[in-house]
Amino acid sequence: MSARTVLFIAEPQSVTAIFPTLQEAGLQAGLADNITGALGFIRKSKPCLVFCRPSLQGFDAAVLLEHAGTTEGFPPVVVFSATGSAEEATRFLELGARDFWLEPLAWEKIKLVLPPKEPDPEPEPEPESRPKPASQAANASGMAGKFQIIGRHEAVLRVLSLAKRVAKSKATVLISGESGTGKEMFARYLHHNSDRADKAFVAINCAALPEHLLESELFGHEKGAFTGAINRKLGKFELANGGTILLDEITEMDLGLQAKLLRVLQESEFDRVGGVETVKVDVRVLATTNRDIEGSVRDNSFRQDLFYRLNVIPLKLPALGERGDDVLLLAEYFTNKFSATYGLGQLAFTEDAKQWLTGYEWPGNVRELQNLMERAVLLAGEGPIQPRHFLMGDDQWFPDDLAGVDADQRAVSEAPPPASAAEALSVMPIHEMEKRLILKSLEETTGNRTRAAELLGISVRTLRNKLNEYKKQGLDV
Structure with missing residues (x-):
């Protein structure tokens, strides 16, 4: 697949708001309003991902998914809708959709399902006098070149070997390591080398949302469950049914929500917020953390029983500084x-x-x-x-x-430099300017950390780390 192009099959007003963000990320956005135009665009431009809205007048998403299932090299298709039921989501996933999302579309979600920018070129043959790098064995274990784990260091090969052995099981996996070590890459490697590779992979950052919103994101809610719940919403567990869910930064989850998560892991069932019917799911759970989770258990900020349930297969990723060549x-x-x-x-x-x-x-x-x-x-x-x-x-x-x-x-x-304070006006130390911008962004977004991070052009994790620094300085944030 080429050129980092994403195709949207939808009414312009429902998707164009996301286009500037995609352009800033180096992506081109295409738009089609019927199946003929969509198929022509896919043949000509070879987009790496397709989003379609089944409510588009005169368009049948099932026809598109039929083409996806019978055409070699067809890009993955994500179906998105303003409203949705479990039955509708299940139908499209069974027809071959990569995922089923509820609106609005968000860059934080889109970037998680984007395929790699370009297929990696085949390496040039090594001269016979040179030994074959051990890293080739690690690279070859990826699925058709997807989600390669590159490295020849013993620690990486050991983790990769364990990941390969457990990929096809349903065992929960706890992936730990410092920020930036590739925890999500290993999670996607596990999914794409499992028996669930053709099903949904759904990721959610547990640090990005407050407790009440995170519960709704995970388990969904019924219409009228709380103020603003104007429709039934499917949660991530329901959308991941049959596939894999990644709980990123699991140690940021509130204790009350940890108890509800434990029930899903033990019983494979949950209740939507405001619901009366129990929802059964078949989901493989992966979790990541960059913290000392056992230390969190000792200080009672993380449930011991949940830790044991998640830590069936522990994968600890080494820091890059420990990986030598x-x-x-x-x-x-x-x-x-x-x-x-x-x-x-x-x-x-x-x-x-x-x-x-x-x-x-x-x-x-x-x-x-x-x-x-x-x-x-x-x-x-x-x-x-x-x-x-x-x-x-x-x-x-x-x-x-x-x-x-x-x-x-x-x-x-x-x-x-300015000769006086009057000339300097707003000149101040960079760290102080940074702090003011962060606090101002939170004020303008009424405390919404995800939106504030988007405004600042940083990740939610970076924003949270900065706020933790300010708390240590005595600021109430």
């Missing part, structure tokens, strides 16, 4: 990936750059490395990549040729 292996992988994305040639690292990469501690783990490689590729241009292209710490990068910068631009950059 995997840093260079991953750096090369991401460099090739972004070079292809931006239409650049293959880039090499100088020896100084390699030494910097292997000597850095990587507090942000693989996620930090990925972002850093994108930055380096863009700054290096035709290469080679040097340490100055990483823009880390006090290091600064300047183009090799400043001839194109005119005198006025240089004068601005070399202007002296």
Whole structure:
């Protein structure tokens, strides 16, 4: 699949609000209002994902799903609706839909189901004189190239081997590790190598919503269950029936909700909020945490019985700083990936750059490395990549040729600092400006952390960590 294009088959007014966010994320959005136009667009533009609204007048989602099931290379299809019943969701999932969502569409959900940007090119044959990298064994265990786990370090291969052995079971898996180590990647690896690979994979961040909203997201609610509940809503467990659900940041879940989750794990049933009928489900549960969950059990912030129920198969991911030469292996992988994305040639690292990469501690783990490689590729241009292209710490990068910068631009950059407070006006330390922006965003969103994070252009996890810092400073946030 190509070109990071997403097709929407829906009324324009129901989807165009999400288009600017998609464009900012580097995606193109297509729009069709009938089956003929949709199929023509798919043949010509080869989108990586299709969203369709079954209520669109003159459009039959079942026809589209029939094409999806009989056409090789057809992109995954997500059905979304303003209202929905369990029967409707089950029908579309059985017809082959990738997932069934209730509106509104949100980028946080869309990015979780996006396929990889490009299929990874086949590696060039290694000269016979060179040993075959052990990482090839790890890469080969992915499903048709999806959700590759790249690494040759013993700790990674050990975790990957265990994941492969338990992938086809229904056992719950608790994936732990620092932020950015690839916990969600392993969760998706488990799902796509399981017997449920053709069913839904539903992920929810337990830290992104307050308790009452998280309960509704997990288990759904009935019409009139609370103020604003104007329709029945299906929860994530119901939408994941037959497939897999990922509970990200499980240690952020409130104790009261933990008890309800325990019932689902033990009895495979739950009640919707405001409901009187018990809902039965068949769902494989995966959970992740970046905290010391056993410590949370000891301080009574996490239920011991729930921990034991989740921890049937523990997968502990190593930090990137502990993975030795995997840093260079991953750096090369991401460099090739972004070079292809931006239409650049293959880039090499100088020896100084390699030494910097292997000597850095990587507090942000693989996620930090990925972002850093994108930055380096863009700054290096035709290469080679040097340490100055990483823009880390006090290091600064300047183009090799400043001839194109005119005198006025240089004068601005070399202007002296303000001579007085009156001239400085709003100048303040960056950390203080950051704090004010975060608090202002929460004020404007009436405390909605997910929306505030979107406004700031950061993740909910980053926002939560910042707020925890402010609490330690004595702020009431």
